[in-house]
Amino acid sequence: MTASARPSSPNVAIIGAGPSGLMAAEILASAGIAVDLYDAMPSVGRKFLLAGVGGMNITHAEDRAAFLGRYREREAQITALLDGFDATALREWIHGLGIETFVGSSGRVFPRDMKAAPLLRAWLKRLREQGVRIHTRHRWLGWTDDGALRLAHAEGELHARPSATLLALGGGSWARLGSDGAWVPLLAQRGVSIAPLRPSNCGFEVRAWSPYLRDKFAGAPLKNVTLQLPDAAPRQGEFVLTAQGVEGSLVYALSAEIRQAIERDGHSTLHLDLQPQRSLAQVQQALSKARGAASMAKHLHRQLGLDGVKAALLRELADPTHFADPVDLAAAIKALPLTLIATRPLDEAISSAGGVPFEQLDAQLMLRALPGVFCAGEMLDWEAPTGGYLLTACFASGRRAALGILARLSNKHVV
DSSP: OEEEEOOSSOEEEEEOOSHHHHHHHHHHHHTTOEEEEEOSSSSSOHHHHHHTTTOOOOEEOSOHHHHHHTTGGGHHHHHHHHTTSOHHHHHHHHHHTTOOEEEOTTSEEEETTOOSHHHHHHHHHHHHHTTOEEEOSOEEEEEOTTSOEEEEETTEEEEEOOSEEEEOOOOSSOGGGTOOOTHHHHHHTTTOOOEEEEEESOOEEOSOOOHHHHHHHTTOEEEEEEEEOTTSOOEEEEEEEOSSEEESHHHHHTHHHHHHHHHHHSOEEEEEESOTTSOHHHHHHHHTSOOTTOOHHHHHHHHHOOOHHHHHHHHHHSOGGGGGOHHHHHHHHHSEEEEEOEEOOGGGSSEEEEEBOGGGBOTTSBBTTSTTEEEOGGGBSOOOOTTTHHHHHHHHHHHHHHHHHHHHHTTOOOO
16 A cells, blocks of 8 residues: 655654654654654664663763763764753753653763663653654655655555655664664665764674683673773773673773774774782782792782683783793783774674764754755764763754754744
8 A cells, every 4th residue: 555645734754763753753743843753663762772771871970071072073063962952951851751860870870760661651651642643663765756755564655745854763783673774775875975884882803712711701791900092091990701802881982992993903902901900010019929839820819819700811811921920920910912803793783883974964964965854863973982972962963953844844044
């Protein structure tokens, strides 16, 4: 069955029902605009819900300068979005849904119950009360030759002719939740240049772990360590050893720099400090103590508390001759070289880099090549570490695109 519709009053189609699309729907519906929200999945906000498993980190409470710096090369563009809807405004908006928030010890902001589902339920209730029409199992297929939106669903294909369209289709990670990057060729066919989608907040591979390390310690966390990139300050935290390499929060925090080094040089070598709580001199002093008949493993455990996965990784990566010299061994413990050679696949990544460059958009996030078509969210070419930064910018971009649509519909300019 094929249907075609051109509304007599302003109507906006939003493709993608994640945080960006939902926020845009709320802004538009609040202004009295009829909104049809389409999503390919059986229910909305699937990636949002999965991101909330283990604790819904909605934003971050650090100072503004540090917060904005998390957006790296796109700091200026994301700052323009956050000027209208920053972390504080996002928390106030959540409170307006009846959801309390709190700031954790790391500065991350969470809903009081740590869950995403109650927030999403309250939000969808508000949207439905505002008259937003939500259509699940509707997959966007691009445009017809005469410019109508093509949307496949169970009964055939819908052709819609909205007054404006917002694309909020996500990036390329977690395809099973809807962010599959299938929109890339559809926009490219219309003359929109797309930066290739690449993994962000992802794991990395080494050339190969020894069978012993892989079989015994894959999945083991390395806690209270630091990782340091060349010419950068060390970052403290924890990460996890995997069968192929490494992953986890400390690795994700450095993922953009690691990926760029691999793209440039074919590898990225970091230095791992297994004892950041001790100085090099303190580690040397501890290792210089007589160990008598004790094995090196017992000596490391007794003097430094170094055992388990940390001791195994030291054995894996340090030059074997260093174990005969306390000075060399101390240097290895404080700066163990870890060489990474590839990202894990895009679909495993928490988020993606690349997408629609801001240079392809005007200040209101409308595509210059496709007047009346706006973009928002993770499908834009930006990235940020985990910690609430991703969600905050997604919300803000959805809001900015909605304001741009309102300006276009009323022939006004958004400042």
